Amino acid sequence: MAINDNVLIKIRERKDSLTPVERLVAEYILANKEEIPHLSIKSLAQASKTSDASVLRFCKTMGYNGYRSFIVSISASLGSMDEESTDQYTDIQPGDELTTIISNIGRNNMRSIEDTLSVLDRSAVERAVHALRTSNRIMFFGIGASGLVAQDAEQKFTRINKMCHAFIDGHSQLTAATLLTKGDVAIFISNSGDTIEILDALDIAKKNGAHVIAITKYSKSELSERADTLLSISTPEISIRSGAMGSRIAMLTIIDMLFAGVASADYQQVKKYLSKSRSIIANKRRR
Incomplete structure (x- = not known):
């Protein structure tokens, strides 16, 4: 849910x-x-040039038992979006004033987090936390901007004495995945969910019995289909990705x-x- x-x-x-x-x-x-809330299943089928059965199948694909519960959810979503109508994602435009850029980037990042909360499965987060608490080792896998998220995760979990490491290139990921065993957790981070290097390492991790957690966009992908625990994010539909800003913020939030x-x-x-790590760093600052 x-x-x-x-x-x-x-x-x-x-x-x-x-x-x-x-x-x-x-x-x-x-x-x-x-x-949509005012349409019967037959009316929606006719309007979309499909059939009653196709509409019902669509509702089930989206996780609803029937058309009525789907329509109730649509109505609730419309109410929520009315309140946020002024906070739409905004792409980079040529010649924007710096004040406009500051406002737009801040709004985009906030919306990425809010939208991620809309698709994130609470029970999946609980399963992931349990797997991490009971793990022998944790390995984070990411390429490019996702690799930066993996490194952030390594820094955080190292501070609480978790045996962990981030791997951010294809060759080291294959080596690391080969060394995984049952009791280890492998977290694969990829917005698209179709990054070849990530999927190659995933295959090896699963064969070795590691618990696989995926952080990826809310969509059907190789990564989302094959993970043991799926943590979905939502990112803006804009043409210029600008270093994957929206997805990076959403992924960092999950971490x-x-x-x-x-x-x-x-x-x-x-x-x-x-406390130990904080005191060590504080001593370094005073020198």
Whole structure:
């Protein structure tokens, strides 16, 4: 179950991975949001040039048992989006004033986090925290901007005495995955979920019995399908990715959740590690 369920965001994120017929339903809903709560299943089928069965199948793909519960969720999502209508994602424009850029980037980052909360499965976060707490070792895998997120995760979990390491190039990832065993956790970070180097290492990690956690966009992908625990993010639909800013912020937020979850559950033990590392760093600053 998502923390703040918003089916319109889910449809937007999953649209490209749907079947052609389901995509027709999705595109019509996204283009005509306001009228959807007033349509019967037959009316929506006719409007989207599909069939009653196709609409029902689409509802089930989106995680609903029937059309009625789907429509109720659409209505709730519309109410939520009305409150946020002024906070739409904004792409980089040539010649923007710096004040405009500051405002737009701040708003985009906040929306990335808010939208991620709409698709993130709370029970999956709980499973991931449990796996991390009971793990022998933790290995983080990411390429490019996702590699920076992996390095941030390594820095955080090292501070609480977790045996962990981040691997950010294809060759080292294959080597690391080969050394994984049962009791280890491998966290694969990829916005697309289709990065070849990540998938190659994933294959090896699964064969070796490691628990695989995926942090990737809310859509059907090789990574999302093959992970033991899936943590989904939502990112802006804009043409210029600018170093994957939106996805990076969303992924860093997931890492923070996992770190805080582990640290809170094992607080008495973790507290002494954090105190030790803080005092060491403080002593260095005084020199």
